Amino acid sequence: MSDIDNILTSLQRFSWxxxxxxxxxxxxxxxxxxxxxxxxxxxxxxxxxxxxxxxxVLPIALSLVASFVSGITLLGLxxxxxxxxxxxxxxxxxxxxxxxxxxxxxxxxxxxxxITSTYEYLESRFDRRSRMFGSVMFTIMNIGYLPxxxxxxxxxxxxxxxxxxxxxxxxxxxxCVFYTSLGGIKxxxxxxxxxxxxxxxxxxxxxxxxxLDIGGAGVVIKEAWNxxxxxxxxxxxxxxxxxxxxxxxxxxxxYWTQTNAVSQNMIQRYLSLPTLKxxxxxxxxxxxxxxxxxxxxxxxxxxxxxxxxxxxxLTTKLAKARxxxxxxxxxxxxxxxxxxxxxxxxxxxxxxxxxxSTCLNSMSAVVxxxxxxxxxxxxxxxxxxxxxxxxxxxxxxxxxxxLVYVVEHMGTVLQLTMSLEAITNGPxxxxxxxxxxxxxxxxxxx
Numbered sequence: 001m002s003d004i005d006n007i008l009t010s011l012q013r014f015s016w017x018x019x020x021x022x023x024x025x026x027x028x029x030x031x032x033x034x035x036x037x038x039x040x041x042x043x044x045x046x047x048x049x050x051x052x053x054x055x056x057v058l059p060i061a062l063s064l065v066a067s068f069v070s071g072i073t074l075l076g077l078x079x080x081x082x083x084x085x086x087x088x089x090x091x092x093x094x095x096x097x098x099x100x101x102x103x104x105x106x107x108x109x110x111x112x113x114x115i116t117s118t119y120e121y122l123e124s125r126f127d128r129r130s131r132m133f134g135s136v137m138f139t140i141m142n143i144g145y146l147p148x149x150x151x152x153x154x155x156x157x158x159x160x161x162x163x164x165x166x167x168x169x170x171x172x173x174x175x176c177v178f179y180t181s182l183g184g185i186k187x188x189x190x191x192x193x194x195x196x197x198x199x200x201x202x203x204x205x206x207x208x209x210x211x212l213d214i215g216g217a218g219v220v221i222k223e224a225w226n227x228x229x230x231x232x233x234x235x236x237x238x239x240x241x242x243x244x245x246x247x248x249x250x251x252x253x254x255y256w257t258q259t260n261a262v263s264q265n266m267i268q269r270y271l272s273l274p275t276l277k278x279x280x281x282x283x284x285x286x287x288x289x290x291x292x293x294x295x296x297x298x299x300x301x302x303x304x305x306x307x308x309x310x311x312x313x314l315t316t317k318l319a320k321a322r323x324x325x326x327x328x329x330x331x332x333x334x335x336x337x338x339x340x341x342x343x344x345x346x347x348x349x350x351x352x353x354x355x356x357s358t359c360l361n362s363m364s365a366v367v368x369x370x371x372x373x374x375x376x377x378x379x380x381x382x383x384x385x386x387x388x389x390x391x392x393x394x395x396x397x398x399x400x401x402x403l404v405y406v407v408e409h410m411g412t413v414l415q416l417t418m419s420l421e422a423i424t425n426g427p428x429x430x431x432x433x434x435x436x437x438x439x440x441x442x443x444x445x446x
Contacts, residue, residue, distance in 0.1 A: 014161040018342030025198060025346040026175050029191045029353060033179025036187040045385050048184035049116055049365045051272040055189060060269050061285035063192035066199065066354035067265060068286075069293045074199065074351050075152055077294065078326045081301025085229035087243040089298045092291055094252020098260060099287040101253065103280050106261035109436055111276045117369035118264045125435040126443030128374065134428055135370035138264055141424035142359045143396070147403035149359070153352040154404070155324055157345055169404050172349065173356070177397040180357040181390040185272060188357045195350030196289070202347025203296040205340060206326075210303045210333045220299070223306035230302075255422070258429035264362040304329045356397075363396050364389040 042048035080088050113121060119138065123131035150173060154165040179187050211217045224230045233245035241247075260266045270279040304325055313328055327345070334340040368388050373380065380388070434441055 014341060014345075015338045017338040018340075018345070021339050021342035022346050022349075025194075025350060028194055029179050030175060032191050032194070033182045033187045036183030036190070037179075038182075040186065042184045042186070044382070045368075045389070046116075047186075048386070048389060049361070049368075050268070051185050051189065053114075053272055054274050055186075055269075055272040057273065057278050057281050058285065059189050059193050060273055061282040061289065062196040063189040063354070063358070064266060064269055064282065064286040065289035065293065066192040066196040066351065067269075067358040068260070068355075069199065069290060069351060073293070074203070074297060074348050075155070075324075075326050077297035078301035078304060081229065081298045082304045082325060084242065085227075085231050086224075086298055086302070087231055087234060088248070089294060090233050090243075090245055090248040091252040091256075092294060093245075093249045094254075094256050095287055095290055095294075097249065097253040098256035099283055101257055102261040103283050105436060106257070106432070107270060107279055107283065108276055110267055110271060111279055115271070116268075117366050118262060118267045119366065119370055122431060122435065126431075130431060130443055131370060134431065135366050137424045137428050138366055139363070142265075142363055143399060143403070144424075146356060146359050146396070146400040147407045149352050149355045150400060151404045151407045153345070153349045155327075157327075157349070158324075165408065166404065170401050172352065173397045173401045176353050176356045177360065177394055180360045181393040184389075185268070185361055188354075188361050189269070189272075191357065192354045195347075195354045198343075198347045198350040199293065200296070200347075202344040203293065203300060206330055206333065206344060207296060207299055207303060209337075209340075210300070210307065210329065213333060214303075214306055220303050220306045223309060224302040227305065227309070229305060254429070258422075258425040262429050262432040263425065264366055265358050268362050268365060269358075300326060300329075307332075356400075360393045360396055364392040367392045 036042070044052075046052055077088070110118065110121065113124070115121060117135070119131045119134035122134045150169050151165065154168045154172070157163060157168050158165050179191060211220055214220065221230070233248075234241060234243065235246075236244050237246065238244075239247070270282060273279045273282060307329065313325060318328055327348075330341055330344045334344060368385065372388060
């Protein structure tokens, strides 16, 4: 065995207590699914998909944070900052601008219509063809996105335990499909609440323990400053520059608005709130939560650099891929304290479970409302509706597990995800924006 193999073996010290903490998170999600599946059972389609449109603001806001900040962000953003510096974090300006734009222009339109599928708006505004186009693009996006969501935490788990990626992904997916299909959006939202708290706790834990180990946050900031990783916004107008203030602000507000203001995954939660005012409150909390998590991820990226500046794990092959840097750091930092590594990995999986369950629940809404109901001659029975919604969750979950084999050969996950979202959400964002801001344009072909 080589020296590198010996080091990797010593770092893979996921103790029995770590496994207990890790498994406890999954058990909690299962229990929440059982609770909302049997004790607080959804009595109707609206209850299953929209929570009866009477959900509470804070749980919905935390659910939105958990769904959007997936394991991709938790592992990808520290890697970005470790490799290139904090220039990407100026996208926070785009997040704030998105909150204003969405709250003023987009959210009122959807909330006043009381729709279930976001793409119902396209039919009422244009025609059925537009609605079908939106639903198809959303489906393509989800089927491409979900395997990435599953793959990223599996990669982290592989780094700290040695368990193969394709062993853990089916297990994770089965658990997620179970509580999502059983409890509907209420189970999704309340597991998200637990998972958001787990995510924040895990990131804070890593930041505090890692900083103490190298002499405090001052050392982290000093090393980042000396290496040029703390940098002012780049005002270059050259569009080929990797990140500039203009791409982060202008591109950021477009990117974040397209993924929040017109996506079924996000809008469905806003529509489950009783009033537009409550939806706007949830939006404000969502923006604050996202900025908090992004700040923690960015700091951890600087912390990893300060720790490994003289021994790059990618060069020494301690990390097999860029997105394994944070899990490696966690094992190196928290491995001596039983249970804490398990807590962190549970936090990463929490982010994945949240994104996965949200997408599965949204897919069941879109398939039912856009692909089934418009094409059946007779109204569906309550039993048929329940079967369709749950079968969609199971079928899409199984497909995504299979597609993990493709994702693992496609490069850095943060860039891959942003590219995929731009390809699918970009055209959708354009159509919705035309519908809202250009009333003279209709769906007729001259």
